[in-house]
Amino acid sequence: MLQIEGIHKTFNPGTVNEVRALQGVSLTLNQGSFLIIIGTNGSGKSTLLNAVAGSFIVDTGTINLADHDITKWPEHRRAKLIGRVFQNPFSGTAPTMSIAENLALAARRGKSRGLGWAVGRKGHAELRERVRTLNMGLEDRLDNAIGSLSGGQRQALTLLMASWLKPDLLLLDEHTAALDPKSAEQVIRLTHDIIARDKLTTLMVTHSMQQAVNLGDRIIMMHRGRILHDLQGSERARARPEDLLTRFEDIRRREQLDAPVAEMLQNFYV
Amino acid sequence: MTLLIGSLTLGLILALLALGVYISFRIFDMPDITAEGSVTLGAAVAATLMVGGHGAVVSTIAATLAGMLAGALTGLLATKCRINKLLSGILVMTALYSVNLHVMGKSNVPLLNEITLATRAEQFGAALFGTSGDLSIAGWEVGVRDASMLLGVLLFIAFACVALYLFFRTNLGTAMRATGDNPQMIRALGVSVDMFIVFGLAMSNGLIALSGALIAQYQGFADVQMGIGIVVLGLASVIIGEALVGTRAVGMLLVGTVMGSVLFRLLVAIALRWGLNPNDLKLITAVFVFAALVMPTLIRRFRTTVPTPAKAA
Ligand SMILES: Nc1ncnc2c1ncn2[C@@H]1O[C@H](COP(=O)(O)OP(=O)(O)OP(=O)(O)O)[C@@H](O)[C@H]1O
C-alpha cells in the first residue's frame, strides 16, 4: 500500500527559474491497485513518480510504502521496494553489458551483492525461461550486448527486470511513448499481463487516453502540481477516451480565460 | 635483446597501472589523476618499508593498501563532498606529493641490498635455469636475470588479469561495471552509486600503487617524480588496447590493455633507439592520446559529410 500525504516540491526556489512542480499531492493506493496518471504537459506527473522513487527528497509531506516511512530514504534504498521503467528505452538497461548480465543485476534488486557468480549455469536456465515469456526470441541472444537491441525489446526487458522480484510498487513513466506503434502495443500487452499475473501495485503515466481507459482500475488527472480529478469505481468504469479529452478541453478553456483575466486585473490594480 | 626484454618487463609492470586507469577511465568514465600521486605512493611505501627491514611481500601489500586509501579519499571527495571529480583527483594528487616526501624522508630512496621481489624472481630463475649466466632462447642469448624477471612479472600479471576477469563476473563486479555504464539504472536497482565510485577508485589506485611498488623494485629505487605523466601513459595503453581487440567485452579489454601497455613500451624503446630525445617523450605521448581521442570523431564526420556533396551544394 502506498500513502502519499500532502507532498510539495519546488525546483530552484527563490530564483527566476522557480517551478512549483508539486503543490500538495495526497494519494492512497491500495495493495494491488493499478493507477493511471494523465495530465497536461508539465503538470508534475513525472515529478510525482520521481518523488516516490526518491530521485529527490520532497520539501514537505510524507510518503509511506509497504509499512515503511520512506520519505527520507535515498533512492537506492527505496529500490528494494520499487521497480521502475523509464520513458527513455536507454535509461533502463546497461548497453555494453549482455542481456543475461542485465537481468542478473535486476534479480538482485535491493539485495546485497557479493562475490557469487552473477550469471551461474543454473541462473542461465532460469533467465532463458523468463525471457521466453516475452515472445521476442531474445532467449537465444542472452549473451548479446543490450545496446544491439531495438527500443521495444529494451523496454520489454526493462519491464521484465523491474518486475523480476515482485516489487511492492511498480512505476511506469510513459514507458511506451518513445516506441513505434507496434512495439508500443506489444509492450502495453506485456505490461498488462505482468501486472495482472503478479497483482502488482502500479503507478503508470501515459498520454494515451486509449491506454488510460483500457488499463488500470483508477485514473487521476493532474494539473499544475495538483490532482484535479480522481476517477474510481463506477465513475472509472464509465470513463471513455472522449470524456477524458473533454476534461482536458475544460482545463484549456479555463486557462485561456485565466490569462486575459489576470492581465486585466493587473492593469487594473498595478 | 636486453633492451627488448627490459621493455617487455617494464611494459608488463606498467600494465597494472593501465588496468587501474582502465577501471577509472573506462568503467567509471572519470580521468582520475590521483594515479600520478598513488603510483609514487606505492613506490615510496614499498621502498621505505623494505629499507626499514620489512619483507618484500609485506611491503608490496602495504603499498597497495596505501594506494587504495588514496583512491578512496578521492572517491569520498567526489561523492560525499560533491567536489568536481577531476578536482578531487587533483587535490589528492597534490597532497600526496608532500605525503610521499614525508614517507621517503628525501626525494629518492635506493634499494641496494634489500631483498625485493626482483631478487626473489632472480633466485627463482636461478633455481629454474641454473646459474650459467646466459640462456639461449630460440637462438637468442638472454641473461638469466632478465629472463627470470620477465617470467616472474608475466606470471604476476596473468594472475592479476584472471583475478580481475573473474571479479568482473561476480555480482559485485557486474554491479560495478553497470555503475559506469548506466548509473540511473543501477541506482533504480538498489545500488549506491556513490559507494561504488569510492570502492572502484580504491581498486583502481590500489592497482596503480602496486604497479609503482613493482617499478621501484625492478628499477632499484623510488623517486618522488616518478608519477609525472603517468595517467596519460596509462590512457595511451588503454586506447591502444581497445584498438587491438576492438570489442567491448571485459575479458578481451583486460588482455588488450596489457597488450597495449607492452606495445607502447616497445614503441617507446624503438623510438629512443632511433634517437628520440627522451625529453620529448611526454609531449609525444600526449599528442598520441590526443590524436587517438579525436580520430574516431573526425573519421565519423569525414564519412558522413563526404558521401553527400549534393546536400552541401
Ligand atoms: N529536476 C528539475 N529541475 C527543475 N525543474 C524541473 C525538474 N524536473 C521537473 N521540473 C519542472 O517541473 C514541472 C513538472 O515537470 P514534470 O516532468 O513532472 O511534468 P510532466 O507532467 O511529467 O510533463 P510531461 O507530460 O511533459 O512529461 C515542469 O515545469 C518541469 O520543467
Ligand SMILES: [Mg+2]
Ligand atoms: Mg513526464
